[in-house]
Amino acid sequence: NCSMALQFEILGRFNRARAARLTLPHYVCQTPLFMPVGTQGTIKGLTNTQLEEIGCQIILGNTYHLELRPTSELIDEFGGLHKFMNWPRAMLTDSGGFQMVSLLHLADITENGVTFQSPVDGKPMLLTPEESIQIQNRIGADIIMALDDVVKTTITGPRIEEAMHRTLRWIDRCIAAHKRPHEQNLFGIVQGGLDPVLRDLCVRGLVDRDLPGYAIGGLAGGEDKDSFWRVVAQCTAALPENKPRYVMGVGYPLDIVVCSALGADMYDCVYPTRTARFGTALVPEGVLKLKHQAMTSDTRPIDPTCECMVCKNYTRAYIHCLVTKDAMGSQLVSYHNLFYMMKLSRNLHSSIVEGRFPEFVCEFLQKMFPKGNVPEWVCNAMEVAGIDISSCCSSFLSQESNITDIRESREDDPALVYRAKEDAGADISSCCSSFLSQQSNISDITEDGPEMVCRAEDVRVDTSFCS
Amino acid sequence: MIALKPPRLAAPEKKMLSIKSWSKGRARAGVLHLPGFPHPIETPALLITTRKGLPYFTPPDHLHSLPSPDSTLLQFSPLHFWEVISLSAISNVGGLHKLVSLQDHIFAAVPRDDVASVPEYQSTNKIGASFETPCGRCLLKPTEYMEMISAMKPNIWATLADEVPAWVSEKRNKASIERTIRWLDDCVGTRSADTTGGAVFGSVVGGSRIEGRQLCAQEVAKRSVSGYWIGGFGLGETVEERSALLNAVTDNLPKEKPRHISGLGLPEEVLQGVAAGVDLFDSMYIYHLTLGGFALIFPLDGTRHDADHLISDCNSDGTKINLKAISYRKDKSPIVACCKCFTCQHHTKGYINHLFNVHEMLAQTLLEIHNTHHFLGFFRSIREAINAGKFEEFRQNFVERRRDNLMATALCA
Ligand SMILES: [Zn+2]
Ligand SMILES: [Zn+2]
Numbered sequence: 001n002c003s004m005a006l007q008f009e010i011l012g013r014f015n016r017a018r019a020a021r022l023t024l025p026h027y028v029c030q031t032p033l034f035m036p037v038g039t040q041g042t043i044k045g046l047t048n049t050q051l052e053e054i055g056c057q058i059i060l061g062n063t064y065h066l067e068l069r070p071t072s073e074l075i076d077e078f079g080g081l082h083k084f085m086n087w088p089r090a091m092l093t094d095s096g097g098f099q100m101v102s103l104l105h106l107a108d109i110t111e112n113g114v115t116f117q118s119p120v121d122g123k124p125m126l127l128t129p130e131e132s133i134q135i136q137n138r139i140g141a142d143i144i145m146a147l148d149d150v151v152k153t154t155i156t157g158p159r160i161e162e163a164m165h166r167t168l169r170w171i172d173r174c175i176a177a178h179k180r181p182h183e184q185n186l187f188g189i190v191q192g193g194l195d196p197v198l199r200d201l202c203v204r205g206l207v208d209r210d211l212p213g214y215a216i217g218g219l220a221g222g223e224d225k226d227s228f229w230r231v232v233a234q235c236t237a238a239l240p241e242n243k244p245r246y247v248m249g250v251g252y253p254l255d256i257v258v259c260s261a262l263g264a265d266m267y268d269c270v271y272p273t274r275t276a277r278f279g280t281a282l283v284p285e286g287v288l289k290l291k292h293q294a295m296t297s298d299t300r301p302i303d304p305t306c307e308c309m310v311c312k313n314y315t316r317a318y319i320h321c322l323v324t325k326d327a328m329g330s331q332l333v334s335y336h337n338l339f340y341m342m343k344l345s346r347n348l349h350s351s352i353v354e355g356r357f358p359e360f361v362c363e364f365l366q367k368m369f370p371k372g373n374v375p376e377w378v379c380n381a382m383e384v385a386g387i388d389i390s391s392c393c394s395s396f397l398s399q400e401s402n403i404t405d406i407r408e409s410r411e412d413d414p415a416l417v418y419r420a421k422e423d424a425g426a427d428i429s430s431c432c433s434s435f436l437s438q439q440s441n442i443s444d445i446t447e448d449g450p451e452m453v454c455r456a457e458d459v460r461v462d463t464s465f466c467s
Numbered sequence: 468m469i470a471l472k473p474p475r476l477a478a479p480e481k482k483m484l485s486i487k488s489w490s491k492g493r494a495r496a497g498v499l500h501l502p503g504f505p506h507p508i509e510t511p512a513l514l515i516t517t518r519k520g521l522p523y524f525t526p527p528d529h530l531h532s533l534p535s536p537d538s539t540l541l542q543f544s545p546l547h548f549w550e551v552i553s554l555s556a557i558s559n560v561g562g563l564h565k566l567v568s569l570q571d572h573i574f575a576a577v578p579r580d581d582v583a584s585v586p587e588y589q590s591t592n593k594i595g596a597s598f599e600t601p602c603g604r605c606l607l608k609p610t611e612y613m614e615m616i617s618a619m620k621p622n623i624w625a626t627l628a629d630e631v632p633a634w635v636s637e638k639r640n641k642a643s644i645e646r647t648i649r650w651l652d653d654c655v656g657t658r659s660a661d662t663t664g665g666a667v668f669g670s671v672v673g674g675s676r677i678e679g680r681q682l683c684a685q686e687v688a689k690r691s692v693s694g695y696w697i698g699g700f701g702l703g704e705t706v707e708e709r710s711a712l713l714n715a716v717t718d719n720l721p722k723e724k725p726r727h728i729s730g731l732g733l734p735e736e737v738l739q740g741v742a743a744g745v746d747l748f749d750s751m752y753i754y755h756l757t758l759g760g761f762a763l764i765f766p767l768d769g770t771r772h773d774a775d776h777l778i779s780d781c782n783s784d785g786t787k788i789n790l791k792a793i794s795y796r797k798d799k800s801p802i803v804a805c806c807k808c809f810t811c812q813h814h815t816k817g818y819i820n821h822l823f824n825v826h827e828m829l830a831q832t833l834l835e836i837h838n839t840h841h842f843l844g845f846f847r848s849i850r851e852a853i854n855a856g857k858f859e860e861f862r863q864n865f866v867e868r869r870r871d872n873l874m875a876t877a878l879c880a
Binding site: 077314315320327330 | 518519521522523524526527528529548551552553555556559560566567568601796797799809813814815817818821822824825827828829831832833
């Protein structure tokens with residue numbers, strides 16, 4: 001029996017969906033909730049005051065990056081990551097394993113742990129489950145993640161099975177190594193690829209350990225949407241009712257709505273801030289490409305229905321002239337995008353509590369698919385979730401949309417893309433490695449030029465796409 | 468953000484500056500009155516440099532955390548918008564204040580900013596002034612400049628100038644003066660009260676030649692303008708020759724009108740400008756400090772003993788420290804212990820050092836907030852010193868303390 005440092009009280013339900021109060025050592029959160037990724041102890045130029053105004057409840061730190069710089073020893077010396085970055089609300093750290101496997105060419109997983117080449121001196125290093133937990137104990141987040149054996153969902157065969165069994169063996173080593181169970185909550189991660197039998201074995205194994213919460217791992221890695229929601233549905237059905245469920249790496253608004261309908265509670269992804277850096281804003285209709293030439297004279301806010309600081313104050317035309325050229329552009333669009341995600345979380349929570357979840361889902365889908373062309377996988381998932389979306393769904397179109405990704409834009413708003421291509425899952429893997437956004441951030445700021453300042457040649461050719 | 472009604476337009480004849488006190492020399496402290504603004508701005512004052520109307524890194528919703536009303540004075544270059552947004556889009560929303568949603572701020576338009584619109588004297592010709600911008604080289608004619616001013620509606624705007632560096636020939640310097648005067652007349656002639664309205668500051672140039680400076684200032688002083696913008700400084704002149712050049716300008720300008728200078732950024736340079744009777748300052752100093760990881764730390768009250776503890780710190784020259792230095796890695800103290808800025812109230816040197824190490828944008832955001840806050844405090848100290856009749860001592864103390872610190876740094880290196 002594992003100690004825990006959280007309380008999870010369900011405040012409302014609609015079939016499988018639930019709205020809960022998650023009390024963590026540093027903050028009382030409302031679920032469903034989205035967790036912005038603050039890889040290295042900060043989120044894209046936003047101040048903590050802004051993050052609180054936006055409504056962020058939990059922010060995510062990446063153990064691998066934090067251990068490299070500034071190191072968990074230093075964070076510990078400052079009294080933990082909360083104090084180091086002066087963030088009063090909740091935090092979650094990952095195990096570091098996923099980042100290694102996805103970022104380093106020479107990472108290799110053995111029974112002992114993840115072997116990798118040090119990015120500092122190239123020497124072989126080993127991250128064991130014990131070490132991952134020790135590091136996370138020093139960082140001090142409210143929720144820490146078990147080291148799991150990560151394999152790509154697109155891989156098949158015995159490797160998937162091996163990874164699932166190893167994940168179960170490692171969870172016991174993680175539990176044994178966890179020194180602060182009364183202050184930090186260790187979440188186990190369900191693996192097993194797209195195989196229902198393996199997923200079932202893994203869920204049962206983890207549930208036996210009675211952990212404070214559970215994550216569904218190994219998704220959002222380029223698998224097809226139908227497999228994705230089915231794994232989520234299977235796991236949420238098998239996980240205990242009274243524990244939080246976290247779907248790792250999920251960040252598209254549509255995916256969050258679907259997963260919440262299926263009974264998931266927590267999500268994380270770099271997508272909202274990463275896409276902001278490229279001038280893409282999240283709006284109820286899908287996404288708005290602020291770099292688009294049509295934005296130059298558009299005096300509307302990014303989203304006329306949004307109450308955020310950016311939408312209250314700035315026109316699309318002004319943001320257009322900032323994005324990808326000035327630091328302020330990425331700051332402002334990140335602010336709006338995170339506000340959008342937090343608003344979505346709040347709306348999910350309150351609509352479930354107030355008993356109008358199906359209405360909320362229908363409104364959401366209507367805005368995103370005004371022609372009724374809701375993708376078939378969404379329709380199927382909603383059927384399992386017991387949510388009637390027939391009012392916003394034209395069955396004829398929904399079949400077609402499964403075959404081709406529908407990407408369209410209105411004539412009066414050519415920069416507005418209904419359910420953009422990325423939103424359909426074409427490019428998930430790259431966006432889910434926070435490292436990528438980190439890397440490009442480097443050239444963004446230090447050089448103060450190449451990425452931010454648009455060069456003369458580019459501008460003359462095509463102002464809207466220079467970067 | 469508080470949205471006040473847009474400022475009313477200033478009539479050029481109206482008195483903008485009331486001088487409160489003079490130092491023993493030319494330095495003066497005054498109050499700048501702008502129609503529509505309830506809080507008068509005390510001078511000497513810093514104009515916060517912006518990029519496209521917003522600070523480089525400071526989030527706009529954090530502007531109110533800076534000392535007020537000191538932080539309401541902003542500088543921008545109309546050229547920032549060249550080729551990136553149409554003038555009609557700016558005038559359609561009602562001008563720059565509305566575009567950036569800073570209706571309760573005062574904007575001063577100056578074409579030059581030394582980073583994103585750098586004067587290119589070799590390409591400037593009789594038709595217009597040339598600038599190097601991120602969108603390429605731009606030759607700006609007085610009429611085009613006035614179209615920008617009409618669309619953006621700044622509260623203060625400098626007339627188009629042909630700025631030249633200190634080393635140009637006598638002939639080129641003469642051409643610069645002639646053009647600058649002609650463009651002043653063109654700008655003022657093009658201006659129509661209903662479309663522009665803002666206070667006109669006549670531009671004074673003259674390079675590093677005393678006679679040129681005198682001549683230009685005398686000519687500009689004959690024009691009907693609300694104030695003066697002094698160009699061509701911070702462009703290669705030596706510190707030694709600068710004071711005489713500045714005096715040659717200010718001695719030939721009417722005392723009751725405000726004087727604005729660009730390009731003097733270092734604290735010593737600001738003091739030199741104040742000593743010559745300059746009232747308003749803008750430069751890229753804070754921007755460059757912030758990008759380099761430097762935080763201003765010098766004591767603001769002008770006393771000497773405050774600085775003693777700094778002498779032991781080899782990462783400091785007495786005015787600033789570099790937060791990128793490894794020695795701040797474990798530092799749990801704020802940049803300046805008694806500083807009231809958002810950064811010092813919330814974050815440690817160690818955290819900012821980490822943000823620089825991992826190239827996170829929040830490093831610049833936090834540092835710009837502190838540096839701007841600190842530099843505004845420096846200007847407040849200057850005003851207090853002038854009002855107390857102690858400006859000369861203040862300046863002398865500041866310069867000597869800095870010399871002591873530089874020596875100490877050299878010794879411990
Ligand atoms: Zn918004
Ligand atoms: Zn400070």
